[in-house]
Amino acid sequence: MEGSPLESADALWWRDAAIYQVYVRSFADGDGDGTGDLAGVRAKLPYLVELGVDALWFTPWYLSPLADGGYDVADYRTIDPAFGTLAEAEKLIAEARELSLRTIIDVVPNHVSDRHAWFRAALAAGPGSPERELFHFRAGRGEHGEIPPNDWVSEFGGTPWTRLPDGEWYLHLFAPEQPDLNWAHPAVRGEHEDVLRFWFERGVAGVRIDSAALLAKDPALPDFTAGRDPHPYVDLDELHGIYRSWRAIADEYGAVFVGEVWLPDTERFVRYLRPDELHTAFNFNFLACPWDAGRLRAAIDETLAEHAPVGAPATWVLSNHDVTRTVTRYGREDTGFDFAAKEFGTPTDLALGARRARAAALLSLALPGAVYLYQGEELGLPEADVPLERIQDPMHGRSGGKDPGRDGCRVPLPWTARAPYAGFGSRTPPWLPQPASWPAYAADLQAADPGSMLTLYREALRLRRAVPGxxxxxxxxxxxxxxxxxxxxxxxxxxxxxxxxxxxxxxxxxxxxxxxxxxxxxxxxxxxxxxxxxxxxxxxxxxx
Missing domain, CATH: 2.60.40.1180 (Golgi alpha-mannosidase II)
Structure with a gap:
């Protein structure tokens, strides 16, 4: 980082940073093929500087079949060709750094893609092989092994077990294309520590840890019993040793962690934020809270109280690539968020939602700690209605078509109102279709409008940085x-x-x-x- 404007910057920048989440596939298309890419991000760095954020968090940009939006990683050391090359990623990190923008990458330690070299080797090696010990392979129950090894339920619905032709089953808490790793195996731990070093050496300032509380599993893989303590795969104590070893590596490079930790138990949650573990964790209690003064105040108080004992800063987030966009959510009768409650055709007052989203922006940006913005939030984008035949999210298919999935918040951004595909950059239809209303939200129109959502965010972020308090x-x-x-x-x-x-x-x-x-x-x-x-x-x- 020699010569960088960040070289002598505050080492505690992460405690109150404004961090912008980039979903690369939908941010900006630099080569015109319909998919957002690193070239598109590099071209928009001046926009992000003018917006006033301090860091960029990139959802997975690695080699992936994209069965789950890139969260099925086939190779952590290779950029997916749809997005660019490793050299381009290194150039993006360096160019952002020169503009005083730090880079945070996403690491998905719970699972890999079924195209990952380890899993392909495990399939080829067969039952009882050392290669299969890197995952969770089991014989089935029943007379002929036809019943899954346990009664767990996938995060995407249905059983988290898939049976192979050789009779064994493998565990995947998410989609079948995402086999879970066995974190009791030293090779799994060693590989991920090497991956961290690989990216820290390239100038990455931080790592967001996906599904951070799910890695460790009870080795017996027992059936789930309501109220069972400990849970067979959520928040096991073994996780803390893993993250302490990660923290030692991050400290070598001055890098930081933010964990995706969904836990209702405050005491258990805060253990991840002890001084030798993760620096921060996402605050989902605030994100999912309805537009209600009493509930919001309680969520804020609870958040600050649970962080205080370990001296960790809170994080405030209104939306991300998994949840219904704020403008839409706040325009509904139920203004909270629950994955189980998502359904098609929910009545929405977008004008009311936009008004509340503007107020929520000032609320979140004024609270103590760090704040995360999801791309398009600053444009006031609503949730898009994606035609059924174009939905790609596996949550939709595994729900039997009931859940609209998460594609509605992942539609490519509108940059220029009068350009093809609202200036996303494509010369061919983008990977997800943009609604007809998208040009009205374009960044170029909003930049010229003193009353726009973009103008509000720019001024709020400017004041947040400039005004003491x-x-x-x-x-x-x-x-x-x-x-x-x-x-x-x-x-x-x-x-x-x-x-x-x-x-x-x-x-x-x-x-x-x-x-x-x-x-x-x-x-x-x-x-x-x-x-x-x-x-x-x-x-x-x-x-x-």
Whole structure:
């Protein structure tokens, strides 16, 4: 990193960073073939700098058959040809670094692709072979082994076991194309530690760990019993030794981890954030929370309370590549998120959803800690209705067609309103079709509109970086009317000087305009004030 603008930057940047998630396949198409790629990302780096984020998190860009959007990795040291080459990835990391943008990559340790060399070797070697010890192969139950080895349920629905012609079954908590690795095997641990070093050597600043609580399995692979403690494959104690060894490697390079840890038990969750394990973990409680003042306040309080004992910063996220886009979710009667509740044809008020999403943006950006933005969130994109015949997400097929899947939040971005395919860059139809309304959300139109979602995000991110009080640190709730959230952030001077100040965030989730607390200046509002009051479903930042 010699000569980089980040070389002498704060080593604790991750504690309050604004991190932008790039789903490469749908970000920008640099070669015109219908699929987003690294060349497309490199061309848009100035846009990301102007947006005001600090780092880029890339969902898997490795060699993959794309049975599950790249989360079925065939080779961690090779970039998928649809996206580019390893040399291009190295160039992207370096160019981003020169623009003060750090790079975070995705690692998927629970499983690999069924095209991975290890799994192909295991299939060829047959039952009882050392090659199969890298995975979870078992004989079936029943008179002829025709019944799966246990009663577990796949994360995508149905049994997580597939039977081979030789009679053995293999475990896959996700799709059949994603066989689970056996983390009790030293070769599995060694390979992943080598992969971390491989990418840290190339300048990667951090790693997001997919399904971080699922790696270790009870070696007996017992049937699941409700209330069983410990769970046979969720949050086993063995995981912490794995992550302590990873942390030692990350510390050598000054790199950081963010874990995808879905756990309802606060005490268990925070164990992953001890000083010698992961730096941060995603806050799904906040993401899934309905648009309700009491529930949001409780989610914020619980999040901050569970992080406090280990001194870890919270992360705030409104959307990602797996969940219904915020504008759509907030425009529905049920404004929370639950995978099991997704269905086709849910009535949606997009105008209401957009209004709430603007307010939620100011809320999340004002909270203590780091914040993650999913590509297109800054454009206010709604969930797209993908034609049935074009849906590729395995969640749709394995639900028997009931679940719309996750493709609706993965549709290629609109960049230029008057260009073919809304400026995504393709000369041929993109891998997922864009709705007819997509050009109206194009970045070029929004950049010229002072009232657009993009303009709001740019100004909010600028203020978040420039005004003392935002980012890492404490917050305190202020007295407010029912249905209104108000809190203060007291900050010292930021880099470059400037006096200490107090910033107040107010969010009105009620049906009536709300009075504002005493302040000296209005910094930003998500909607115009109404006679000096904050409109319903709106938020504002004030200087006290």
């Amino acid at each position: 935002f980012g890492d640190g404490a917050m305190r709730w202020l007295d407010s009317a029912p249905g209104v959230l108000a809190f203060a952030r007291d900050g010292g001077a930021r880099e470059g000087g400037g006096p200490a100040s107090t910033v107040i965030c107010v969010v009105n989730l009620s049906a009536e305009p709300a009075p504002l607390p005493a302040h000296t200046r209005t910094l930003l509002t998500s909607a115009p004030l109404e006679n000096g009051r904050l409109a319903p479903d709106a938020a504002c930042w004030l200087r006290a």
